[in-house]
Amino acid sequence: MTAETKYEALFLGAGPQMQCGVGQFTRLLYQAIEKLDPGSSAALTLTRSEGSVAEIWRAAGSVRSVVCNFPIVAWKRVILRPLVALAFARMRGRRVVLVQHEWASLHWLRRLTYLPALLLADTIVMFSPQVRRELARDPVVGWTAAKCVLAPLPPNIEAPSQTADSxxxxxxxxxxxxxxxxxxxxxxxxxxxxxxxxxxxxxxxxxxxxxxxxxxxxxxxxxxxxxxxxxxxxxxxxxxxxxxxxxxxxxxxxxxxxxxxxxxxxxxxxxxxxxxxxxxxxxxxxxxxxxxxxxxxxxxxxxxxxxxxxxxxxxxxxxxxxxxxxxxxxxxxxxxxxxxxxxxxxxxxxxxxxxxxxxxxxx
CATH class of the missing domain: 3.40.50.2000 (Glycogen Phosphorylase B;)
Structure with a gap:
């Protein structure tokens, strides 16, 4: 890392108050990478009220890579801010690592919102060869499948030591x-x-x-x-x-x-x-x-x-x-x-x- 960059990676998230699968995945991934290399990563919370343009610009400049599990929270929320962060990362010469779970199974309107993220990404992490093939067959952005790498997906929820009644x-x-x-x-x-x-x-x-x-x-x-x-x-x-x-x-x-x-x-x-x-x-x-x-x-x-x-x-x-x-x-x-x-x-x-x-x- 250079004197300008403080962290290896910046993880975009929507904060602990946003309870959904994609948010949980981002938190657990950030924690797991911090265990491998303590102090190497930072997290940026982006919600409808948090994460100004200035804050996003500064955060993007302080890291080598920006990691985004897009969308960072449930559909129809917080779509623009993470795309701004990815664009700023590219403008500042940082790597963009996009985590992409699905493609063909998404409604076509959802896929439209993903297009900017696919185009801005240097690397697209996927968890299934089948999903990678689905992206490769897309007539518009199929070429971005060349940027894909596969990773093994873990579960989002760990079996607790004690269960609760209901x-x-x-x-x-x-x-x-x-x-x-x-x-x-x-x-x-x-x-x-x-x-x-x-x-x-x-x-x-x-x-x-x-x-x-x-x-x-x-x-x-x-x-x-x-x-x-x-x-x-x-x-x-x-x-x-x-x-x-x-x-x-x-x-x-x-x-x-x-x-x-x-x-x-x-x-x-x-x-x-x-x-x-x-x-x-x-x-x-x-x-x-x-x-x-x-x-x-x-x-x-x-x-x-x-x-x-x-x-x-x-x-x-x-x-x-x-x-x-x-x-x-x-x-x-x-x-x-x-x-x-x-x-x-x-x-x-x-x-x-x-x-x-x-x-x-x-x-």
Whole structure:
């Protein structure tokens, strides 16, 4: 570093008050890189009221690289300020490292807001070869895929030493005591995760007399997709109102894992197949419950992510062939509950150390 630069990297975030997955990822990445190299990094909070143009300009000049997990907070908030920071970094000769989780699964309006960040980036960190291929096929910015590097994605939430009780946990516990099969689905609910397909699987299990209760532990993403309206309409169509629960936002990891403790198995029928960017699945795996997921589209999906591949090889994640019908997922859930498996130990810190090392190499 030169006399002008104080830090190796500046992490753009929206502060601890912004509770969302992208914000949590940025905080954990910053902390993990600081553990590797204490004092090497700084964080800049950008909200609707914090982060003036002058502050952004000074911060961009004090570092070698600016790291942005774009958008830094949930959709439709704080879009302009991080783009200003990236532009200032380029103007001042600093590196721009963009962390990009998705592409084709995003609504086209969202992708439009990402375009400036892609163009300004020196390096684009991705977590899935499939997402990199999606970007490469884009007719407008496909050329930016040449700037992509792959990193192993860790989970955003660590299993706590103690869990917390809640009315919903008690409801799930009572359902299991009554002999119901509790199926879990964790994370934000949006079209890319095929939430309605799991409703079909629930209906199949009910027809077989398994008396399922499917718990969506998470909340709907507010966007232009009408996902919540379509979901509720399909619940009504299948007459599943007594067999489906949506928790809404859950405030703490202790409460989340309290709910997980009452889940028999998790299930994710994904049209795109399992990709190495699915942090919600890694969170669910920490429970020791079987996680049933559609298999990946390409054989190389986990070649860069040895830990994720190990979970699949040991049966912690059960893959269902792409193109399978709802009955196959129902069979996989029932079969998984009859099998005894020994999973590899899940060291949350080691997962984040892997990610930090991969991203630090780009700074």
């Amino acid at each position: 009315p919903l946990r008690q409801r799930l516990e009572a359902a299991r005591q009554d002999g119901r099969l509790v199926i879990g689905h964790f994370g934000s609910i949006y079209p890319g995760k095929q939430p309605n397909t799991l409703l079909n699987v629930t209906a199949v299990l009910r027809e077989r007399g398994r008396n399922p209760l499917t718990a969506y532990i998470g909340s709907f993403i507010k966007a232009l997709d009408n996902v919540e309206e379509d979901f509720q309409a399909w619940v009504s169509e299948l007459k599943l109102s007594e067999d489906v629960i949506v928790s809404g936002y859950v405030d703490s990891s202790a409460e989340v894992f309290g709910l997980f403790g009452e889940v028999d198995a998790f299930c994710y029928p994904l049209e795109e197949g399992l990709t190495a960017r699915r942090a919600s699945i890694l969170t669910a795996v920490q429970t020791g419950r079987p996680v049933i997921v559609t298999g990946p589209a390409e054989a190389d999906e986990f070649d860069h992510h040895a830990r994720f591949k190990e979970l699949i090889e040991h049966g912690a994640i059960v893959l269902v062939p792409r193109g399978s019908d709802d009955a196959v997922y129902a069979d996989a859930i029932v079969t998984s509950l009859k099998q005894s498996r020994t999973y590899p130990p899940f060291d949350f810190a080691d997962w984040w150390r892997d990610a930090a090392n991969a991203i630090k190499a780009q700074l």
